[in-house]
């Protein structure tokens with residue numbers, strides 16, 4: 001018991017836990033929009049651009065955060081503009097813009113040696129070095145994002161679902177895009193020191209993708225993804241302390257593990273759901289909608305009138321029993 | 330009544346530096362139910378998008394009720410996109426799709442008000458999809474999907490309704506259902522503009538047709554417009570026109586297949 005509670009005695013661990021919770025929730029909620037737009041790698045790209053921007057800002061004696069946020073925001077807008085014409089797909093635009101800016105950062109670092117140390121945290125995440133200033137920054141970004149998503153939920157949902165139609169209906173899709181890019185840039189900078197540039201993509205994508213498997217409702221997906229992100233952040237960090245492994249990596253591994261479990265559950269549920277294929281019973285081959293049980297017994301969904309007389313009734317009898325078992329799962 | 334609802338004056342439009350059509354002038358009177366037909370790539374969608382304001386013309390003027398598109402009263406123009414462009418795996422129900430039509434009205438709360446729910450229920454009832462409001466959009470029939478998007482466009486009671494290929498990708502029965510529905514809406518006073526590939530459906534249902542191929546070849550009632558010459562000018566190949574018991578039928582001229 002004592003070993004389980006041991007890490008909570010340290011302030012650095014409690015700070016890290018708060019950071020993981022907030023960054024997890026933040027990435028979870030933003031990730032929903034990214035995943036549904038089919039732009040999953042924008043987070044990966046922008047975090048690299050932000051890193052390049054941070055180095056650039058440092059070189060110019062500007063603030064680390066300011067350089068990173070401005071660059072990520074600028075990169076997001078540039079990606080949007082590049083991919084609008086249709087000739088350059090978003091994935092290519094992300095690759096070009098963000099890698100170029102990242103390369104600029106790397107080039108600058110390699111010229112001035114003494115940099116190397118201080119940017120390692122940004123690359124791989126250093127959740128246990130979180131200061132209370134960091135916590136305030138992350139908290140502020142979380143609040144701004146949550147309030148923004150709440151107030152602009154409707155136009156954002158519409159333009160995420162169908163941009164062109166939304167524009168026709170009079171939704172200011174361009175202004176929304178700019179606003180979203182800004183929030184995304186802020187979130188990425190908030191997450192950068194926690195999970196690391198290299199792991200941000202996972203923090204953004206995994207909770208949303210997991211939530212998508214669990215629901216067909218947008219609002220529930222948004223809530224689930226936020227909660228999942230926070231949960232994975234906290235439990236991953238806690239595990240990383242006990243396994244003495246890198247925190248960003250452990251958090252991502254936890255997320256991936258939960259994704260796999262949900263995927264298995266989803267697959268099982270689909271198999272149990274009504275479907276149709278050719279099969280045999282009572283010596284007759286036929287196809288009709290049914291659900292599966294473990295031993296391939298099945299429940300008939302066809303109305304009794306359509307099923308062969310006798311057979312139908314028999315199968316129906318078996319079905320009610322199975323239905324009860326199915327519901328208990 | 331007949332004052333133009335849509336007016337295009339000497340419009341050139343297209344993508345980047347390549348115009349799809351140039352110097353196009355077109356008027357559509359209020360109360361019309363018109364279909365744009367033309368071969369694939371002829372610019373039908375481009376024309377619709379120009380009218381809707383999602384493509385800005387390179388030259389010329391587009392006016393909807395005397396105002397440029399995008400400056401119209403919100404909800405005045407209803408739009409139903411081509412169903413093939415819809416992301417069917419997106420997590421929304423039929424009800425949520427219809428609700429989007431109301432997102433043009435400012436409301437800061439994400440969830441629908443009681444009044445909004447009532448309006449969605451009413452329009453769904455009108456279009457016969459009340460029973461599947463809570464189904465995911467992927468899990469309803471093609472006709473119901475078409476109606477869901479139609480309901481989204483109609484919920485603001487638009488004066489102009491624009492549909493891109495409403496007859497594509499659904500079976501012939503559903504096509505007729507949708508067109509009957511549009512006829513009914515037109516009778517209620519809504520001006521309707523659609524694009525389609527189905528000449529026979531146009532001939533049977535639509536009172537007004539625009540033959541389009543990077544410009545207007547001919548426009549008017551199908552009986553006057555669907556002549557061998559006009560169809561040849563629109564489609565290039567030979568199409569035959571038959572009068573079958575008062576129904577206009579268009580088919581490939583047998584000779585072209587020899």
Ligand SMILES: Nc1ncnc2c1ncn2[C@@H]1O[C@H](COP(=O)(O)OP(=O)(O)OP(=O)(O)O)[C@@H](O)[C@H]1O
Pocket residue numbers: 085086344349367368369370371372373374375376
């Ligand atoms: N986003 C785009 N960017 C560049 N060119 C485009 C774009 N969309 C269409 N085009 C081109 O413009 C021309 C007209 O296309 P449009 O989609 O308007 O034709 P359409 O008549 O609607 O065809 P269909 O019947 O196949 O729907 C085509 O040559 C097409 O290749």
Ligand SMILES: [Mg+2]
Pocket residue numbers: 373374375493
């Ligand atoms: Mg088209």
